[in-house]
Amino acid sequence: MEFSIKSAAPEKLRTDCLLVGIYEGRKLTDLAKALDTMSEKAISAALKSGDMEGKTGSTLLLRQLSGVEAPRVMLVGLGKADDASLKGLRNSFRAAVKALPAGVECVATDFASLSIKKITVQQKASALAEVVLDATYKVNAVKEKSVEPHPLKQVIVLAEKADQASVEAGVSQGHSLGQGVALAKDLGNLPPNICTPSYLGKQAEKLAKEYGFKIEVLDQAAIEKLNMGSFLGVTRGSEEPPRFIVLQHLHGKKSQKPVVLVGKGITFDTGGISLKPGADMDEMKYDMCGAASVLGVFKALGELKLPLNVVGLIPTCENMPSGRATKPGDVLTSMSGQTIEVLNTDAEGRLILCDALTYAERFEPAAVIDIATLTGACVIALGHHVSGLFANNDALAKALLAAGEQANDRAWQMPLWDDYQGQLDSNFADIANIGGRAGGSITAACFLSRFAKKYDWAHLDIAGTAWKSGKEKGGTGRPVPLLVTYLLEQAAK
Numbered sequence: 001m002e003f004s005i006k007s008a009a010p011e012k013l014r015t016d017c018l019l020v021g022i023y024e025g026r027k028l029t030d031l032a033k034a035l036d037t038m039s040e041k042a043i044s045a046a047l048k049s050g051d052m053e054g055k056t057g058s059t060l061l062l063r064q065l066s067g068v069e070a071p072r073v074m075l076v077g078l079g080k081a082d083d084a085s086l087k088g089l090r091n092s093f094r095a096a097v098k099a100l101p102a103g104v105e106c107v108a109t110d111f112a113s114l115s116i117k118k119i120t121v122q123q124k125a126s127a128l129a130e131v132v133l134d135a136t137y138k139v140n141a142v143k144e145k146s147v148e149p150h151p152l153k154q155v156i157v158l159a160e161k162a163d164q165a166s167v168e169a170g171v172s173q174g175h176s177l178g179q180g181v182a183l184a185k186d187l188g189n190l191p192p193n194i195c196t197p198s199y200l201g202k203q204a205e206k207l208a209k210e211y212g213f214k215i216e217v218l219d220q221a222a223i224e225k226l227n228m229g230s231f232l233g234v235t236r237g238s239e240e241p242p243r244f245i246v247l248q249h250l251h252g253k254k255s256q257k258p259v260v261l262v263g264k265g266i267t268f269d270t271g272g273i274s275l276k277p278g279a280d281m282d283e284m285k286y287d288m289c290g291a292a293s294v295l296g297v298f299k300a301l302g303e304l305k306l307p308l309n310v311v312g313l314i315p316t317c318e319n320m321p322s323g324r325a326t327k328p329g330d331v332l333t334s335m336s337g338q339t340i341e342v343l344n345t346d347a348e349g350r351l352i353l354c355d356a357l358t359y360a361e362r363f364e365p366a367a368v369i370d371i372a373t374l375t376g377a378c379v380i381a382l383g384h385h386v387s388g389l390f391a392n393n394d395a396l397a398k399a400l401l402a403a404g405e406q407a408n409d410r411a412w413q414m415p416l417w418d419d420y421q422g423q424l425d426s427n428f429a430d431i432a433n434i435g436g437r438a439g440g441s442i443t444a445a446c447f448l449s450r451f452a453k454k455y456d457w458a459h460l461d462i463a464g465t466a467w468k469s470g471k472e473k474g475g476t477g478r479p480v481p482l483l484v485t486y487l488l489e490q491a492a493k
């Protein structure tokens with residue numbers, strides 16, 4: 001997608017389609033008023049006929065307005081003027097992009113100039129760039145003929161001269177973020193016979209080369225050397241070799257402690273010997289979306305060149321049943337030395353993450369954030385709208401919640417109280433890998449907390465938010481927006 005910023009008179013712009021906002025109650029924005037006058041009241045006439053009220057999400061396409069150079073003017077409902085919010089702007093703009101006819105390759109909008117209380121021009125411009133990438137995203141489907149890209153290629157953001165620098169900064173930020181989101185979606189959507197642990201390793205190497213990150217991709221032998229017995233217990237049943245990816249974006253001061261991101265990279269989760277039921281099992285290809293979000297964040301970091309030190313850790317393997325697979329009752333020795341009784345081989349995410357959390361200690365991190373499609377229980381608790389957040393530090397939790405709020409990628413904090421820890425007691429090892437049905441997402445977080453005692457740590461359970469099922473099946477790229485917004489905040493400090 002190409003973005004440009006212009007202050008030209010909208011009626012003279014050469015573009016395929018001009019987007020013009022209408023507030024609820026058929027109230028014209030300034031741009032709508034100007035064009036209405038120029039076009040002998042064509043806009044008022046369309047509204048009077050009852051074709052459009054201005055509700056958020058509604059659109060109406062007008063053609064060949066007299067006095068307007070662009071062949072199409074799309075009226076876009078903005079909702080009630082008094083309730084204007086960044087979220088509303090995102091929704092209106094998304095609806096407009098989705099409603100564009102196939103012949104539109106270039107669109108112009110003044111939406112970064114619409115006034116919204118407490119929201120800066122930069123924030124609005126960033127949201128517009130991010131939304132247009134999200135709304136024009138096409139699944140990288142494996143078809144006989146390659147998938148046609150979305151026809152929209154160019155977006156002109158109209159802004160007054162005084163605002164142009166802010167718009168420019170916002171657009172560039174939103175564009176970077178949008179590219180990170182798209183990478184996370186792409187990796188999630190790939191079939192699991194293509195997106196294997198070695199494939200993720202190669203993608204990480206490709207990113208590192210493109211943006212100058214430091215990279216190590218550890219193979220089975222190197223993982224064995226590190227004594228990651230818990231991670232190795234999960235990969236045992238699979239013919240695909242595991243990888244442990246270490247990516248480093250080092251653009252902060254040498255003395256600055258890094259933020260470490262840890263992503264769950266199960267490229268397919270059958271459940272192992274505790275085999276999952278067959279229905280919808282294909283969706284377990286998305287069990288590497290935590291890993292995909294870490295790579296997505298690194299893509300955005302590479303584009304943004306933030307003055308920060310960020311480390312990405314990705315333990316990645318398959319969870320398969322086989323004659324060699326770990327069995328219920330097996331006891332594994334984690335890298336930390338703590339032993340784990342595997343009571344259910346389908347609770348494998350925590351088993352690969354715990355060793356990565358121990359590995360993270362060597363970076364003396366400012367904070368460690370793990371991201372994982374960890375529990376079905378989290379989906380039962382919170383549904384598909386928000387991610388579950390757990391943390392051993394309140395300031396970190398608050399910062400992540402605020403970032404999610406700002407990025408329209410929200411999380412909700414769940415308790416991580418000691419009351420639940422007893423559910424993980426084992427007669428045969430230091431800890432069991434499951435804690436029963438009650439509070440399943442909480443006991444999963446409690447398990448991880450045992451390996452995250454040496455630093456400030458947060459855990460995002462994205463089981464309900466990382467992908468959509470049904471007709472719109474596909475990765476969402478979440479929580480890349482939350483994480484990048486959090487890192488932008490850290491860099492601004």
Ligand code: BES
Nearest residue numbers: 344346347348373374375376377434463
């Ligand atoms: N990857 C799944 C969690 C999951 C399930 C995410 C469905 C999204 C949709 C995870 O590895 C898993 O299987 N968890 C088990 C844990 C249980 C055995 C304690 C679960 O949630 O059922």
Ligand code: MN
Nearest residue numbers: 269346347348
């Ligand atoms: Mn599982």
Ligand code: ZN
Nearest residue numbers: 266269287349
């Ligand atoms: Zn899993």
